[in-house]
Amino acid sequence: MDFLIELGTYMLENSSELLALAGEHVMMVLYAIGFALLVGIPLGILAAKFKKAAPVILSLVNILQLIPSLAMLAILLIYFGLGNSTVVIGLFFYSLLPIVRNTYVGLKEVDASVTEAGRGIGMTPLQLLWKVEFPLSIPFLMAGLRVAAVIAVAVATIAPYIGGGGLGSEIVGGINLQNDVRLYAGAIPAAALAILADFLLGIFERKTKNRFAN
Amino acid sequence: MIQLKNVNKVYEDGFQALKNINLTFEEGKLNVLIGPSGCGKTTTMKLLNRLIDYTDGELTIDGKIISEIDPIELRRQMGYVIQSIGLFPHMTIYDNVATVPKLLKWDKAKTKDRVYELLNMVDLDPEVYCERYPNELSGGQQQRIGVIRALAAEPKIILMDEPFSALDPISREQLQDQLVQLQQEINKTIIFVTHDMDEAIKIADQIILMREGEVVQKGTPREILTNPKDDFVREFIGQERLEKAQGLPPMTAFVDANFPSVNVEKSVDDLIDVMVKHKKDQMPIVDNDDKYLGIVSLYDAVRKHDVVLRDLVNPDIIAYRETAEVEKFVASKDTIAPIVKEDETFIGVLDQDQLLAVLHDKIEPKSGVRS
Ligand SMILES: Nc1ncnc2c1ncn2[C@@H]1O[C@H](COP(=O)(O)OP(=O)(O)OP(=O)(O)O)[C@@H](O)[C@H]1O
Ligand SMILES: [Mg+2]
Numbered sequence: 001m002d003f004l005i006e007l008g009t010y011m012l013e014n015s016s017e018l019l020a021l022a023g024e025h026v027m028m029v030l031y032a033i034g035f036a037l038l039v040g041i042p043l044g045i046l047a048a049k050f051k052k053a054a055p056v057i058l059s060l061v062n063i064l065q066l067i068p069s070l071a072m073l074a075i076l077l078i079y080f081g082l083g084n085s086t087v088v089i090g091l092f093f094y095s096l097l098p099i100v101r102n103t104y105v106g107l108k109e110v111d112a113s114v115t116e117a118g119r120g121i122g123m124t125p126l127q128l129l130w131k132v133e134f135p136l137s138i139p140f141l142m143a144g145l146r147v148a149a150v151i152a153v154a155v156a157t158i159a160p161y162i163g164g165g166g167l168g169s170e171i172v173g174g175i176n177l178q179n180d181v182r183l184y185a186g187a188i189p190a191a192a193l194a195i196l197a198d199f200l201l202g203i204f205e206r207k208t209k210n211r212f213a214n
Numbered sequence: 215m216i217q218l219k220n221v222n223k224v225y226e227d228g229f230q231a232l233k234n235i236n237l238t239f240e241e242g243k244l245n246v247l248i249g250p251s252g253c254g255k256t257t258t259m260k261l262l263n264r265l266i267d268y269t270d271g272e273l274t275i276d277g278k279i280i281s282e283i284d285p286i287e288l289r290r291q292m293g294y295v296i297q298s299i300g301l302f303p304h305m306t307i308y309d310n311v312a313t314v315p316k317l318l319k320w321d322k323a324k325t326k327d328r329v330y331e332l333l334n335m336v337d338l339d340p341e342v343y344c345e346r347y348p349n350e351l352s353g354g355q356q357q358r359i360g361v362i363r364a365l366a367a368e369p370k371i372i373l374m375d376e377p378f379s380a381l382d383p384i385s386r387e388q389l390q391d392q393l394v395q396l397q398q399e400i401n402k403t404i405i406f407v408t409h410d411m412d413e414a415i416k417i418a419d420q421i422i423l424m425r426e427g428e429v430v431q432k433g434t435p436r437e438i439l440t441n442p443k444d445d446f447v448r449e450f451i452g453q454e455r456l457e458k459a460q461g462l463p464p465m466t467a468f469v470d471a472n473f474p475s476v477n478v479e480k481s482v483d484d485l486i487d488v489m490v491k492h493k494k495d496q497m498p499i500v501d502n503d504d505k506y507l508g509i510v511s512l513y514d515a516v517r518k519h520d521v522v523l524r525d526l527v528n529p530d531i532i533a534y535r536e537t538a539e540v541e542k543f544v545a546s547k548d549t550i551a552p553i554v555k556e557d558e559t560f561i562g563v564l565d566q567d568q569l570l571a572v573l574h575d576k577i578e579p580k581s582g583v584r585s
Contacts, residue, residue, distance in 0.1 A: 113296060
């Protein structure tokens with residue numbers, strides 16, 4: 001009980017500081033996810049459209065995902081140095097797999113009768129992709145985005161090890177100083193952020209799913 | 215005109231789906247492909263819009279080899295109703311129907327008029343259905359949307375793969391009538407796949423009966439009914455229909471030329487007088503040139519007798535040409551069959567008592583022998 005009161009007081013007293021860290025945390029995640037969408041969606045489309053490219057692309061993003069997070073950040077550190085941008089690059093790599101894979105699966109799942117109708121009434125392959133296949137894969141993409149966002153929020157907490165900021169600063173600070181209050185003051189908002197992202201994107205995902213379900 | 219000469223199709227897995235197909239689909243004719251499941255109807259259809267390519271032989275459209283026609287252009291000029299409907303689930307009904315006009319960059323107003331016209335044609339109120347999504351429609355309604363999506367850009371050739379299979383008998387009849395009417399009015403070339411012999415007999419100019427990738431017999435409904443080539447054809451048509459059809463004289467033989475008609479300029483009260491006098495509950499309506507316009511039922515006339523006659527006319531009950539085959543009426547579920555000349559001039563109405571008598575004579579002695 002005492003601990004909770006202590007924690008509450010600490011968080012209240014440092015609320016503006018904590019808010020700034022949370023903001024920084026969110027920004028890193030947003031950048032990473034944004035880039036991952038920019039790169040991942042085209043990769044997913046390539047994989048779905050070219051049978052030969054699919055295994056190459058999918059195994060590549062799979063391998064990226066398998067590298068332990070600290071190791072990944074350490075490797076990136078060698079090439080990009082300390083700082084938030086290195087963190088963003090790392091998060092970007094982690095977000096890639098769910099986005100590429102789900103874009104790929106989403107496109108593959110489009111009902112054959114629907115694509116046949118599109119082709120049959122004279123859509124070019126590109127029109128078919130943009131007007132029919134891609135829109136129909138969005139529910140899958142949304143699911144991938146949700147997973148990516150949750151992973152990114154979590155992994156971003158180790159940013160301080162490579163000179164980044166965000167809520168991880170409180171956690172790492174707390175660990176180093178063996179200060180539980182600080183540790184929790186960072187961990188609880190980080191967990192809340194992950195849950196929030198999961199929840200909000202989940203709503204979005206269900207909305208798109210309902211719309212397209214047939 | 216579409217022509218297939220010695221066309222074969224072997225699928226990638228080595229299965230030969232079409233064997234030496236020779237067919238001609240003439241312009242402005244309604245051609246029906248019929249046959250047991252798996253006999254190659256859909257395959258034949260997909261050759262025509264290049265969704266699949268044939269293995270060898272020759273396929274020409276208006277004399278041009280099909281492989282030299284750009285497939286995208288080709289498909290946009292050819293309506294295609296696919297067997298599994300295939301509506302775009304993420305688009306509203308409006309956008310679904312407007313797909314091809316949009317691809318062809320029609321202007322907005324024209325597209326909208328066309329979509330509304332088509333929705334009304336299939337009895338779906340545009341105000342209600344335009345903004346709905348396909349999963350908010352019943353199966354039969356979806357199928358109707360699939361049909362009008364193919365008609366939207368007024369293609370000259372229409373491919374329809376079992377387009378009415380999910381419809382109840384009444385809307386099915388209605389759409390069949392509309393299709394026949396459409397085809398007569400605008401001279402479309404239609405290739406229509408069905409499993410239903412009654413449907414084929416009713417709408418076809420040419421029936422093509424297929425089995426295991428081969429054409430078994432082709433010809434007008436009359437030719438097939440009166441001259442089935444072998445036991446397979448006979449079995450497929452069914453004993454009952456064969457007996458009905460054996461040697462039926464054409465429409466002209468059954469014209470009741472004394473059946474009255476009423477000029478559309480007359481008042482509804484005049485109409486009711488005529489109907490009561492002649493004891494008719496349905497009355498053909500004609501214009502000043504004696505051209506057939508439609509039917510008015512006594513029920514409608516009595517119920518709404520304060521409107522002008524023109525508004526009561528139901529144009530959906532189509533007239534038969536005097537040269538038409540009487541089987542068409544037998545296969546339909548219409549209750550009255552107005553008969554017109556080539557130029558739509560009203561001649562009379564099919565005399566159903568006489569028709570029944572002929573049918574009766576045909577069936578009675580045979581069933582006596584059979585039992
Ligand atoms: N892509 C394919 N690869 C191999 N065989 C195929 C392929 N598509 C169809 N077939 C085969 O070709 C034959 C004809 O198929 P098709 O779809 O033309 O039949 P259909 O007459 O339309 O049947 P239904 O009335 O059931 O729709 C069938 O035996 C089918 O299994
Ligand atoms: Mg088929």
